[in-house]
Amino acid sequence: MSDATIRREAVMDAGTAGVRDYVELLKPRVMSLVTFSGLAGLIAAPGALHPVLAATAILCIAVAAGAAGAINMWYDRDIDAVMQRTRGRPIPEGRVAPGDALAFGVVLTLGAVVLMGLATNWAAAALLALASGFYIFVYTMWLKRRTPQNIVIGGAAGAFPPMIGWAAVTGDVGVASIALFLLIFMWTPPHFWALALFRNADYRKAGVPMLPVVAGERETKRQMLAYTVLLLPVALAPWFLGIAGTAYLVGASVLGPLFVVTAVRVWFDRTDRSAKQMFAFSILYLFLLFALLIADNMA
Amino acid sequence: MEDEHRKRRRAKNLAMLAVLLALVALLYAITMVKMGA
Numbered sequence: 617m618s619d620a621t622i623r624r625e626a627v628m629d630a631g632t633a634g635v636r637d638y639v640e641l642l643k644p645r646v647m648s649l650v651t652f653s654g655l656a657g658l659i660a661a662p663g664a665l666h667p668v669l670a671a672t673a674i675l676c677i678a679v680a681a682g683a684a685g686a687i688n689m690w691y692d693r694d695i696d697a698v699m700q701r702t703r704g705r706p707i708p709e710g711r712v713a714p715g716d717a718l719a720f721g722v723v724l725t726l727g728a729v730v731l732m733g734l735a736t737n738w739a740a741a742a743l744l745a746l747a748s749g750f751y752i753f754v755y756t757m758w759l760k761r762r763t764p765q766n767i768v769i770g771g772a773a774g775a776f777p778p779m780i781g782w783a784a785v786t787g788d789v790g791v792a793s794i795a796l797f798l799l800i801f802m803w804t805p806p807h808f809w810a811l812a813l814f815r816n817a818d819y820r821k822a823g824v825p826m827l828p829v830v831a832g833e834r835e836t837k838r839q840m841l842a843y844t845v846l847l848l849p850v851a852l853a854p855w856f857l858g859i860a861g862t863a864y865l866v867g868a869s870v871l872g873p874l875f876v877v878t879a880v881r882v883w884f885d886r887t888d889r890s891a892k893q894m895f896a897f898s899i900l901y902l903f904l905l906f907a908l909l910i911a912d913n914m915a
Numbered sequence: 916m917e918d919e920h921r922k923r924r925r926a927k928n929l930a931m932l933a934v935l936l937a938l939v940a941l942l943y944a945i946t947m948v949k950m951g952a
Contacts, residue, residue, distance in 0.1 A: 731941075
């Protein structure tokens with residue numbers, strides 16, 4: 617640990633972190649998409665939940681997702697300080713002490729899981745705990761620094777929320793909720809690898825074995841294209857399983873091929889431009905699909 | 916500097932108070948809904 621780091625941690629012990637710093641630890645942008653997918657699972661599930669309990673379930677998913685992000689920032693503080701994209705985060709910048717971030721994350725995780733169990737059912741709470749544990753222990757601590765398949769397997773953690781929302785209503789895990797899980801699971805690799813392509817130097821510098829670092833850009837682009845093609849039938853599954861309507865079917869039929877087109881453009885492009893566009897489109901893709909799923913079930 | 920530090924601490928304490936009050940209200944609402952079910 618460098619002198620600068622020790623000095624920063626000594627300063628932080630004085631408790632200079634503000635509310636905004638703690639909010640930043642929760643990775644609000646990531647949290648919003650995760651929460652939205654959880655809401656989609658909750659609304660698509662058969663049956664009904666009292667609005668207070670439904671709102672609590674969504675709050676628990678949001679808080680647990682944010683808390684997992686805080687623990688991730690605590691564990692990855694060494695590589696975050698090296699990478700351009702993450703060096704402005706609260707811990708590497710010395711605004712929050714690492715121990716405080718860890719305590720914050722652990723307390724929020726436990727609180728969210730218990731509250732989920734009390735408000736809805738313990739199946740949903742167990743799934744929430746599993747998702748948090750998977751993200752922290754399997755992805756962050758085990759896979760991220762060891763294998764280029766880190767975000768493929770670790771992506772399962774981000775795929776849990778619709779299943780958790782579903783379980784909050786039904787108390788179990790249905791086939792349709794597994795389809796929603798698979799949708800995010802198959803979406804995650806091209807989404808993250810698009811980011812890794814234009815942040816390749818960052819990951820290389822930090823020693824994180826992302827696919828572009830280990831296997832090169834060509835192989836990464838090939839796998840991204842393969843995943844977007846495989847995603848086409850997976851994205852249609854909610855309609856075939858009867859939890860989505862015509863709007864979703866039309867949306868998935870249009871957005872899926874567009875996602876493939878972005879991957880094709882990345883394949884032919886030798887600059888970062890198309891990878892940046894694909895990354896942005898991937899977020900819009902998932903957001904729109906879940907928005908259509910919600911709209912179909914509200915109609 | 917000292918003033919800034921105090922301001923931040925006060926904001927944090929107020930945020931904590933708001934979170935705790937919200938949690939109490941939420942637990943009360945959950946209990947009411949569960950008892951009514």
